[in-house]
Amino acid sequence: MKIACFSFTEEGKALGDKIVCLSNKEQSKYIVQHFTNSQIEGGLRNLLGNAWEEYDGLIFISATGIAVRMITPYIKDKTLDPAVVVVDDLGRFSISLISGHLGGANELAQWVAYKIQGTPVITTASDNRGIESIDIFAKKNYYYMEDMESIKEITAMMIKGKTIGFYSEMDSVINYNNLLIIEDLENINIEVDGIIIVTSSKIDNLHIPYTILRPKNINIGIGCRKDVEGERIIEAVKETLNINKFSEKSIKNIGTVEVKKNEAGILDTAQYFNSPLKIFTIEEIKSVEDKFNKSQFVKDTIGVYSVSEPCAFLLGGEMVSKKSKYNGITISITKEKGNG
Template sequence: MKIACLSFTHKGKEIGDKLKTLSEKGKYLFHHYSNDEIEGGIKSRLDYIWKEYNGLVFISSTGIAIRMINSYIKNKTMDPAIVVIDDCGRFSISLLSGHLGGANELSNWIAKAIDAMPVITTASDNRGIEAIDIFAKKNNYYMDNMKLVTKITGIMVNGKTLGFYSEDNKTINYPNIVTVKDLNNIPSEIEGLVIVSSENQQIENINIPYIYLRPRNINIGIGCRKGVEGKRIIESVKSAMKELNLSENSIQAIGTVEVKKDEEGIIEAAKYFNCPIKIFTIEEIKEVEDKFEKSQFVKDTIGVYSVSEPSAYLLGGKLIKEKSKYNGITISISKEIRNG
């Protein structure tokens, strides 16, 4: 994690230099910017620093930090971790992006490194419960609606009963939790609900706040003719997912054969769905192609009998959608089952 350490006084510079030295041994890589050593001061470099680093550590007053970052703040999913240390090194204050940005963890790390007191003000941490966004981040779940995170967290910090429905094998650390098996039969005492599922569940007559956390457990195998446009591949994936009532936010990876590794349409689709592409060799495909329907045309064209099904299979999980054709594009889907 790249951290910009920003100091404004001689004492602050000493702390910044120390953190830079310590970072070589830890998980954080610190770059130290001293205000006196920069023409125009740190403020003149802040545009670059904000974009370049995962976290900013101000060795200053909180007032200086707030005034400098105020115009850059967007939202908790985008903002870097912000920590403030007083220039005597007494306190390490998590100021912004405590959970998703990692400022709370960074603040604690710094406190141990320089023998300071960590100052963490997030309600969930001070109650010893696991926040929704931390739970999601830890398990690589996508949060469908960030606004609902605040509502669900409010239910938790106030000690109310939370319902928990999951297709995965992870459970959030919260004492007042009720496991829900049937989303159309929700216990009356529940005041909020967390749904961990790649499926768009059919929920009727629910009048409590609920949030979807999407496990990334859906793999997409893709085959296509040469030069197929990205938007067509994207729409084909969307159609295939919709047919299975699956969320696009659960897509973990796209797979295809090495012949298609430079296919712009597939590359564009991976960028759109924010997932990596796994390229399989002809040999890897051949090892499993006998399990699936064969096409002599595909064999004559690229050297294997099929692409989408073997690719989805090799990515992992159970094949839940066999090869489906979408006008020159083939899509297959596998799902990794972690519970059951």
Template sequence: MSWAIITLTKGGLYKAKEIKRQISPADIYTLPKWKEENTEAIEGSFGDFVGDIFHKYDILLFIMATGIVVRAIARYIDNKTVDPAILVMDEKGKHVISLLSGHIGGGNEAALYLSEKIGATAVITTASDVNDSIAVDTLAVKLGCYIDSMEEAKEITAKIVNKERVGILSDVRVDISLPSNIIRFTEYHNSLDFDGVIYITSKTNIDLSHPYVQLIPKRIVVGIGCKKGISGDRIVNAIKLALDRYKLHHRSIKTIATIDIKQKEKGIIEAADFFDVALTIIEKNEIKKIENKFQQSKFVMNAIEVGAVCEPCGYLASSRGKCIMKKTSFDGITLSLWEEA
């Protein structure tokens, strides 16, 4: 996690340097008159400065009055899925307040971590935390899931905090402690005595009668090979068709995997950008070790010295996971789908 520490006073700068020694790496920003070696000067208006760094760091720690911070960040706040964590601390280091993005942004955990490091008191105000419960967005972060609807997440979190019965149905293991009013179950029935449901699944064909929120685990790997010069739009459409065929949400993609000789293929890069996922590059020599597990093409072998691309790439990138869709051709594009082991 990247930290920025912002202070406007000499005492605050002293505390900032102390904190940096505890949580390094971190960048310190202060007024020009207090600037020292290994610190950065705040240039221009304070509000404009905050805007310049707002999305450059995961965590912004302000050592100053909360009111100053609220006024400075107000115009830059978007929503909890993209806002950085905002912490506020007094220059004596007595209290660390988690002000913004406490769950998804990691503000609450950062406040607790910092307070432990410097002997401060963490100030956490989110209802799920003060009631020893759990919010849906916290659960999503812990499990590495995408929240399909923040509105539905808010509704289900309210039910959890208010001690209503919420069921949790999951296609993946949930190895974390849950409050007593969240009940695990393995098979869904409309007659179940729940006020709401958390459904952790990559599927799109959901049919629940209870109010629910879907958390989408990122476990799907797309293995890809293609002819040179195929556009990103065509590759995106092919991937969508493959996912639709198996009723998988596009947010379930963890990575797109291809062979090293295709790592600069513009269409593949554009597809990874479209789905906002990493591009995993598999070296040809690694494919050669396991290509005999898959159907091979003499044409491909003559062209690039290996007989298969999309299946071995998906297999290796998924840590030798479960094959959902074997090699399938989409007019010059070959795809395979895998579930991460």
């Protein structure tokens, strides 16, 4: 993670240089760059706008008030803002200021405190109670958080010690003492005050508060005729997902055959869903194509009998939607289980 360190006094400069030196001595996850107020024309305020966008975190070696006044114009949302940590110029305290969980400020504050032998100051309620926060749990497992407001509601319940249900298609379980594992969403225990749901499936409204985390466990195989527009392929993927009641936020990979690797429509589709595009060779597809229905037309055109089903199969998981046809487009879906 790229970290910008700002200092304003001689003592702060010495401390900032020390943090940079300590980060360079180890294979740290943090790459720290130090800027002093005197070296920037017009002061560090002129640098802050670009730093806010370019760095994963900011360390202010200053009074908390200075940091707050400087960053206030740039604060947008905790899912977008960088981590911000404030350290007094004597190195006594390392304070997590904003983006403690998702931005990583809590972890950064603890790292700085350890390095300079100071005291970390963490004020987020869940951390102080030894609760694994939902957003940290989601970030750790690469889950998409569908609704931040519902996360806040369930987190507030956890802080109060309420009984929380947990339903998941994956293996990882959040660390919370008063947790009840739910095996079936149709039969939720009435003693549960809220529920955390980890699923790629669309969920109808439940009768209790809930939040949904989307695991990356859906793979999409795509075949298409030449020069099919990206908009049409995207709509075909969405339609197939809707029919099977899957969320597009759970797409892990998209796959196709090497003959189609430069097909603009498929490239546009992978970009739209922000998904890696995996390309399979003719030989790889031939090794599994006997498992699926065959098309002589496709064989005569590109050298294999089928594209979408073998590609989805090779991406991994269980076939949950065989070849769906959309006027020159074929879509197949597999779903992976566990491990997350």
